[in-house]
Amino acid sequence: MLLRLLISKRFAPLFWCQFFSAFNDNLVRTMLAMMILFRVGEEAAGPLVTLAVGVFIAPSLLLSAVGGQLADASDKAKVARWLKLGEFAIQILVAAGFWFGSIGTLFVGLFALGAAAALFSPIKYGILPDHLSTEELTAGNAFIEGATFVAILLGLVAGGITGLKSTAPWLVVAQLIGVGLASYLATLFIPSTRIAAPGLKITRNLIASTFTMIRDLRTSRRLWIGALGVSWFWLSGAVTLSLVPLVVKQRIGGGVEVETAISVFFAIGVGLGSLATVLIARGRIYIKHVPFAAVFMAIFLVDIGLATSSLGNVHETMSLGDFLHSLIGLRIAIDLIGLACAGGMFSVPLFAAVQSWSSEDRRARVVAGVSVLNALFMVLGSVVTASLQSAYINVPDPVLLIALGAANVGAALYFYVTLPRGHAVTYAPDTYATDLGAGGERSRA
Structure with a gap:
């Protein structure tokens, strides 16, 4: 099944489109962060880097709902083509910002890329059940999830090299435009879909549509529980990837x-x-x-915290070879791989279940609601973590990792009690008396 999906016209174009998009988003974010770190003062760099993260995530809170409505009211493949064509134009703007060294232009480009990602998210996940069978849905989600994280990694590395190695500007510009073009070309091969909700009107009030999407997601208990689970994974991952690098740098060098x-x-x-x-x-x-899987996430988080809690701050720099040859380095590497492995086993089946539980005429809007919830959880996790790290409270980072592990134990108990008890999800999708966003009372079948 895995090999068949990767070469299938029903899946491969979407897979590569998502891969190039995720790579590009993180390339631009990291490139901007490097420009900030090396071109502005140390005191201003921290807030600007944090602002860059917020600038990229903010559109998800406002535009995901519109993206879900647009996907349900249109041929998803056609909308994907138009979005990636617009993203290619954004790449030209980003390339100009890099060429002229304009941090302001790069911020504008990053916000535009965040907007395109917010609109595209309901399409990339909403279209999977249109082209894949139920038996293929978990594998499809696993591939998309895996490709996204690999692309994020490569984007981070490429962006770091761009900022640190003084790469020739024309090579960076060619890379930016080439990646944008590759993502657009991949959409040309995505098979068309029928319109899921003909006549659905796009809500112009972005804030109202966002709140409506969340409210309607809550009308189905199992969809809401599944959405909370996916969002918890993103919160845990965001907080972990903000704390672990700090711990490794400060306490291991x-x-x-x-x-x-x-x-x-x-x-x-x-x-x-x-x-x-x-x-x-x-x-x-x-x-x-x-x-x-949540329990194992908790175990690995707690172990990273315990492994580093007794260490003091160091000033020497440790190479990768020394890190991997040390017991503490090897322990943290195993913990990180185990944590992420458990996270994949936690989030992938939950998202596949959410897709399966969503009726065809509202699936993209359900995905949009999940995207909004993901963004809210990540913002909340970042704000709470930053507050606890502040000079006023000053909770040590290893203790925060242990606390996050304890929170995952609570999450495991919650989802053990609330998720459907069947071994496999075989239930019919939820149906509603009225379309989402149309107003009025809704009744769950």
């Missing part, structure tokens, strides 16, 4: 190579977890193991 390797370990783990999910599911949408 990890250099640039070690910091990059952290992302490599996480990407490897997610890939292994996604593959394990496919093997366990065997053509089903299988969620029985999800709460236990």
Whole structure:
């Protein structure tokens, strides 16, 4: 099934489109961060780098709902082509910003890329059940999830090299335009879909449509529980990837190579977890193991915290070779791979279940609601973590990792109690009396 999907016209174009898009987003974000770090003062760099993350995530809160409505009201493949064509134009703007060294232009380009990603997210996940059978759905989600994390890793590495190695500007510009063009060309081969909700009107009030999407997602208990689970994974991942590099740098002395390797370990783990999910599911949408995956996430998080809690701050820089040959380095590497593997086994089947539970005429809007919830959880996790790290509270980073592990134990108990108890998801999709966004009372079948 895995090989068949990768070469199938029903899936391969979407796979490569998503891969190039995720690579590009993280390339631009990292390139901007490097320009900020090396071109502005140290005091201003931190807030600007944090602002860059917010600038990219913010459109998800406002535009995901519109993206879901647009996808349900149109041929998803056609909308994908128009979005990626617009993204190619954004790439030209980003290339100009890099060429002229304009941080402001890069911020504008990053916001535009965030907007395109927010509009595209309901399409890339909403279109999978249109082209894949139920038996292929978990594998399709696993591939998309794995490709996204590998592309994020490569984008981070490429962006770092761009900022640190003084690469020839014309090569960077060619790379930016080439990646944007590749993503657009991939959409030309995505098969068309029928319109899921003909006559659906796009809500112009972005804030109202976002709140409506979340409210309507809550009308189905199992969709809401599944959405909370996917969002919890993104919160845990975002907080982990903000804390672990700090811990490794401050308490072990990890250099640039070690910091990059952290992302490599996480990407490897997610890939292994996604593959394990496919093997366990065997053509089903299988969620029985999800709460236990959260328990393993907790174990690995707590172990990273315990491994580093007794260490003091160091000033020497440790190479990647020394890191991997040390007991503490090897322990953290194993913990990160295990954590990400458990995370993949937690999130992939839940998202496949959410897709399966969504009726065809509203699936993209359900995905949009999940995207909004993901963004809210990541923002909330980042704000809470930053507050606890502040000088006023000053909770040590290893303690925060242990606390996040304890929170995952609570999440495991919650999802063990609330998720459907069947071994495999075989229930029919939820149906509603009225279309989402149309107003009025809704009744769940």
